[in-house]
Amino acid sequence: MALQQIYRTSLTLLTDLYQLTMAYGYWKNGMSEREAVFHLYFRKHPFEGGYTVAAGLEHAVEYLQQLKFTEEDCSYLRSLKGSQNQPLFEEAFLDYLRHLEFTCDVDAVPEGTLVFPSEPLVRVRGPLLQAQLIETPLLNIINFETLIATKAARIKEATKGDQVIEFGMRRAQGIDGALSAARAAYLGGADATSNLLAGQLYNIPVRGTHAHSWVQAFDSEAEAFEAYGAAFPKDSVFLVDTYDTLEGVKQAIEVAKKLQPRGFVFGGIRLDSGDLTYLSQQARILLDEAGFNSTSIVASNDLDEHLITHLKQEGAQINVWGVGTKMITAYDQPALGGVYKLAAIKNKAGEWEYKIKLSEQLVKTSNPGMLQVRRYFSQGRYLADMIYNELEPIPEQEQLVHPLDSTRRKIIEPGTKSKELLVPIFREGTLVYELPSLASIKMHTKQELSQLHESIRRYVNPHNYPAGLEENLHQQKMDMILKLRSTKSVGEV
Amino acid sequence: MALQQIYRTSLTLLTDLYQLTMAYGYWKNGMSEREAVFHLYFRKHPFEGGYTVAAGLEHAVEYLQQLKFTEEDCSYLRSLKGSQNQPLFEEAFLDYLRHLEFTCDVDAVPEGTLVFPSEPLVRVRGPLLQAQLIETPLLNIINFETLIATKAARIKEATKGDQVIEFGMRRAQGIDGALSAARAAYLGGADATSNLLAGQLYNIPVRGTHAHSWVQAFDSEAEAFEAYGAAFPKDSVFLVDTYDTLEGVKQAIEVAKKLQPRGFVFGGIRLDSGDLTYLSQQARILLDEAGFNSTSIVASNDLDEHLITHLKQEGAQINVWGVGTKMITAYDQPALGGVYKLAAIKNKAGEWEYKIKLSEQLVKTSNPGMLQVRRYFSQGRYLADMIYNELEPIPEQEQLVHPLDSTRRKIIEPGTKSKELLVPIFREGTLVYELPSLASIKMHTKQELSQLHESIRRYVNPHNYPAGLEENLHQQKMDMILKLRSTKSVGEV
Numbered sequence: 004m005a006l007q008q009i010y011r012t013s014l015t016l017l018t019d020l021y022q023l024t025m026a027y028g029y030w031k032n033g034m035s036e037r038e039a040v041f042h043l044y045f046r047k048h049p050f051e052g053g054y055t056v057a058a059g060l061e062h063a064v065e066y067l068q069q070l071k072f073t074e075e076d077c078s079y080l081r082s083l084k085g086s087q088n089q090p091l092f093e094e095a096f097l098d099y100l101r102h103l104e105f106t107c108d109v110d111a112v113p114e115g116t117l118v119f120p121s122e123p124l125v126r127v128r129g130p131l132l133q134a135q136l137i138e139t140p141l142l143n144i145i146n147f148e149t150l151i152a153t154k155a156a157r158i159k160e161a162t163k164g165d166q167v168i169e170f171g172m173r174r175a176q177g178i179d180g181a182l183s184a185a186r187a188a189y190l191g192g193a194d195a196t197s198n199l200l201a202g203q204l205y206n207i208p209v210r211g212t213h214a215h216s217w218v219q220a221f222d223s224e225a226e227a228f229e230a231y232g233a234a235f236p237k238d239s240v241f242l243v244d245t246y247d248t249l250e251g252v253k254q255a256i257e258v259a260k261k262l263q264p265r266g267f268v269f270g271g272i273r274l275d276s277g278d279l280t281y282l283s284q285q286a287r288i289l290l291d292e293a294g295f296n297s298t299s300i301v302a303s304n305d306l307d308e309h310l311i312t313h314l315k316q317e318g319a320q321i322n323v324w325g326v327g328t329k330m331i332t333a334y335d336q337p338a339l340g341g342v343y344k345l346a347a348i349k350n351k352a353g354e355w356e357y358k359i360k361l362s363e364q365l366v367k368t369s370n371p372g373m374l375q376v377r378r379y380f381s382q383g384r385y386l387a388d389m390i391y392n393e394l395e396p397i398p399e400q401e402q403l404v405h406p407l408d409s410t411r412r413k414i415i416e417p418g419t420k421s422k423e424l425l426v427p428i429f430r431e432g433t434l435v436y437e438l439p440s441l442a443s444i445k446m447h448t449k450q451e452l453s454q455l456h457e458s459i460r461r462y463v464n465p466h467n468y469p470a471g472l473e474e475n476l477h478q479q480k481m482d483m484i485l486k487l488r489s490t491k492s493v494g495e496v
Numbered sequence: 497m498a499l500q501q502i503y504r505t506s507l508t509l510l511t512d513l514y515q516l517t518m519a520y521g522y523w524k525n526g527m528s529e530r531e532a533v534f535h536l537y538f539r540k541h542p543f544e545g546g547y548t549v550a551a552g553l554e555h556a557v558e559y560l561q562q563l564k565f566t567e568e569d570c571s572y573l574r575s576l577k578g579s580q581n582q583p584l585f586e587e588a589f590l591d592y593l594r595h596l597e598f599t600c601d602v603d604a605v606p607e608g609t610l611v612f613p614s615e616p617l618v619r620v621r622g623p624l625l626q627a628q629l630i631e632t633p634l635l636n637i638i639n640f641e642t643l644i645a646t647k648a649a650r651i652k653e654a655t656k657g658d659q660v661i662e663f664g665m666r667r668a669q670g671i672d673g674a675l676s677a678a679r680a681a682y683l684g685g686a687d688a689t690s691n692l693l694a695g696q697l698y699n700i701p702v703r704g705t706h707a708h709s710w711v712q713a714f715d716s717e718a719e720a721f722e723a724y725g726a727a728f729p730k731d732s733v734f735l736v737d738t739y740d741t742l743e744g745v746k747q748a749i750e751v752a753k754k755l756q757p758r759g760f761v762f763g764g765i766r767l768d769s770g771d772l773t774y775l776s777q778q779a780r781i782l783l784d785e786a787g788f789n790s791t792s793i794v795a796s797n798d799l800d801e802h803l804i805t806h807l808k809q810e811g812a813q814i815n816v817w818g819v820g821t822k823m824i825t826a827y828d829q830p831a832l833g834g835v836y837k838l839a840a841i842k843n844k845a846g847e848w849e850y851k852i853k854l855s856e857q858l859v860k861t862s863n864p865g866m867l868q869v870r871r872y873f874s875q876g877r878y879l880a881d882m883i884y885n886e887l888e889p890i891p892e893q894e895q896l897v898h899p900l901d902s903t904r905r906k907i908i909e910p911g912t913k914s915k916e917l918l919v920p921i922f923r924e925g926t927l928v929y930e931l932p933s934l935a936s937i938k939m940h941t942k943q944e945l946s947q948l949h950e951s952i953r954r955y956v957n958p959h960n961y962p963a964g965l966e967e968n969l970h971q972q973k974m975d976m977i978l979k980l981r982s983t984k985s986v987g988e989v
Contacts, residue, residue: 010671011504016692017674019665020704023692028706028727034713041709079696085731086763135709142666143674172512173635174831176669177676178503181510181636184670197512203572204505211513213521216534216628216838219851220527234521238578246854246980270579277856328831337830338667338821345709358712361739362769487739 006065013073018139026132027096035132040347040373042123046366049336053465056156057112057124058187059148061438066140072100107133109429115448119470121406122376138343150339151184152191154330157462159192161308166323168210170197171331184331190444212240228258232267240271252286256293271299280319287320299323308462344369359483376424385454391473403471413469499558506566511632519625520589528625533840533866535616539859542643542829546958549649550605550617551680552641554931559633565593600626602922608941612963614899615869631836643832644677645684647823650955652685654801659816661703663690664824677824683937711738721751725760733764741770745779749786764792773812780813792816801955837862852976869917878947884966896964906962
């Protein structure tokens with residue numbers, strides 16, 4: 004239960020004010036308990052990629068489990084004033100909040116699962132007021148962790164199996180920007196982190212050696228290496244670029260030779276600046292000549308999947324990749340644009356009414372219903388995903404329609420194996436899901452990626468994985484859009 | 497004390513493993529207590545801007561105040577194993593940590609102060625082991641909050657005095673990515689936040705209205721507006737783009753007219769998509785025609801300083817700017833590259849030895865000494881900054897040398913008024929600084945910006961503010977670089 008270990012404060016107010024003003028409005032209008040369905044999904048893969056790795060569910064669950072308006076929360080809400088200095092909320096509403104218990108059904112895609120645009124990562128069904136209230140924290144947690152897990156998967160892919168160490172804390176976006184990102188990076192593909200607190204809280208392997216300041220603190224580089232080697236005879240990686248990189252490599256080799264008779268194991272050297280291809284090649288030659296063939300070369304310096312690929316193509320002799328800023332902040336796209344949209348609500352008669360949010364762009368129009376995702380597969384390979392409405396029947400002949408181009412369709416061969424992606428997490432507010440260990444989530448991510456064709460895993464101009472709307476759902480959406488637009492005449496904006 | 501309100505866990509392990517391995521190495525070598533000086537500074541303004549707004553000191557202070565290895569921290573460190581499964585640290589070292597008290601002197605630039613490349617934002621002087629240990633968390637906190645405060649200042653500048661509301665929580669980088677960023681954004685220029693928990697913890701004004709889902713939850717848009725207007729008769733801003741923006745504006749106007757006799761105040765409408773210039777102009781016409789001349793138009797949708805400027809130039813009729821993702825993640829540059837470098841250390845004889853870290857790029861070579869910054873000003877305008885070494889005398893005739901181009905120099909006219917930027921924060925581990933309120937920090941930022949020439953405040957191709965090295969410091973640095981490089985011959989790499 005990491006969130007509860009980390010946070011002292013109630014996180015119930017970790018939401019936008021407008022969730023509370025809407026809650027108040029629903030309460031005033033007797034609509035608080037109306038049953039509604041919301042979906043959390045994104046519209047476009049991050050990094051122009053071909054897949055996204057779902058993450059953040061564990062923290063989302065922990066947030067929902069602690070959801071409870073404390074006296075302190077209520078007294079803060081009581082203190083809020085409107086523009087004419089009147090209290091923003093009635094006391095009876097605060098009383099309602101104080102007694103509020105979370106009673107929603109939540110279904111979600113397990114962490115580490117690959118997901119595609121428009122597919123719900125989380126589905127919330129329950130009283131309108133509650134289901135609305137949790138929008139902002141769910142988005143905050145799922146958007147960020149999914150973003151970082153995806154970035155880490157791409158970086159790991161680029162290294163073609165080499166070790167990746169996450170060490171971005173110093174440039175991360177705040178304390179939790181480092182902590183939950185370290186977890187997400189590990190889940191997505193990183194092998195270890197430099198972040199000790201993340202190591203402690205999430206049981207992630209930690210790695211690290213020394214900084215330039217270690218070398219500077221001694222009178223000479225050789226003295227610094229020797230002192231470090233003596234302190235860590237079995238685990239020394241020497242940072243060699245404090246003054247001059249190849250000179251540093253030579254010094255490291257001399258020190259290693261000197262310490263060897265005392266049982267020293269020369270683990271590695273680290274390059275942190277300059278032309279990493281050239282320097283790693285020269286360093287490899289120097290190390291091999293000295294007989295240190297199994298000494299690793301660790302490299303860092305603004306690495307990401309693109310730079311790593313270039314370095315490998317150029318023949319860089321790097322075994323371990325230290326990745327910081329570019330991974331921990333998802334530097335080239337530091338936010339995932341996940342949204343949380345109302346898709347169905349029961350009317351006063353208790354019947355479901357479907358809802359969409361229109362937009363001039365079809366990609367921004369939401370999907371109606373209570374959605375589930377069916378994933379088809381064969382012989383260890385994922386074939387296609389179908390988003391469908393659980394509240395409506397599906398034709399025997401299953402057919403997908405591309406969400407943005409209805410002329411692109413795919414008929415599913417009868418008998419194709421499939422599984423449903425969303426699994427029950429909460430039922431009437433009670434957790435019914437056993438949270439997997441981080442190690443097993445990491446394994447799951449790896450298995451998921453192995454089932455995706457490599458043309459889709461590619462991180463530049465990937466192939467599109469077929470993920471579409473079930474035919475009836477597509478038709479219903481089109482009908483709703485046309486109906487909502489029917490009042491407009493030609494010539495109107 | 498927000499951090500202690502927020503975090504339950506000890507944050508002492510919120511650092512990189514290598515800080516602990518170095519600590520162990522210093523301890524093993526009897527160097528833990530050697531007095532050292534480190535500086536935290538950046539090399540380049542973020543966003544290609546002309547200034548940076550320092551932020552994060554309060555959280556840094558709170559982190560330092562709680563610094564203490566708990567039993568739990570030590571037992572985690574005890575559990576760490578080396579490559580041959582041996583314990584990474586000796587028990588006696590853990591015992592040393594358990595009794596460690598923070599005893600450093602810390603000087604820093606107050607939050608809201610404008611800072612320039614190479615100027616220390618934080619200076620730590622004290623036992624080498626301690627001063628090294630705190631590198632990562634100081635960088636994490638100061639880098640991020642400074643980045644966001646600077647972004648917010650730029651965005652506020654672009655609005656030319658209009659209100660800016662921060663509402664990026666849903667896309668922020670984790671929980672603290674939202675919380676501390678909401679504070680930094682407010683400090684730098686935002687007028688309010690949508691983030692209730694940030695409002696509660698930091699006493700920031702909160703703002704918010706309703707989402708698309710509110711409109712969707714009702715049978716018609718008019719019904720939705722009417723219900724919201726009834727709940728908030730004095731504070732309604734209607735979101736008008738759920739189905740069709742200008743149709744939404746008309747509906748909002750009709751509802752406002754209907755509710756007016758019951759004392760309704762039509763606060764505003766919000767546009768969240770489409771052509772904001774055109775739609776805001778049309779909306780203004782419709783509102784004015786209906787007599788709602790003082791009804792605000794709030795706009796949002798991936799806004800930043802550049803887009804806001806374009807919209808204003810095009811004549812958009814927007815009064816309030818809702819800024820989310822682009823501000824809360826500093827989207828176009830999501831990390832500030834601040835570093836923390838050793839600059840001086842006492843030798844065994846107790847004499848200061850100056851230290852630099854070399855680099856092939858002069859901009860990456862650190863500055864030696866125990867640095868302070870002197871800011872010159874005249875008639876409410878900042879003229880120049882001089883970085884100097886407090887441990888050395890300064891010539892009577894003060895002269896700055898550009899840190900990257902020693903041919904650019906500036907002589908300070910005798911008698912020019914000046915002040916020192918770094919102020920004492922901790923003395924021997926005791927807090928000696930009274931943390932200002934967030935409101936007064938915000939005011940300080942505003943005053944700071946008003947003292948900077950507008951050509952430097954400009955956010956595209958700004959003028960360079962003269963911030964240079966004191967002449968002797970420059971000379972000393974050059975001498976050290978040449979000496980460190982003197983062993984290399986022509987023809988060597």
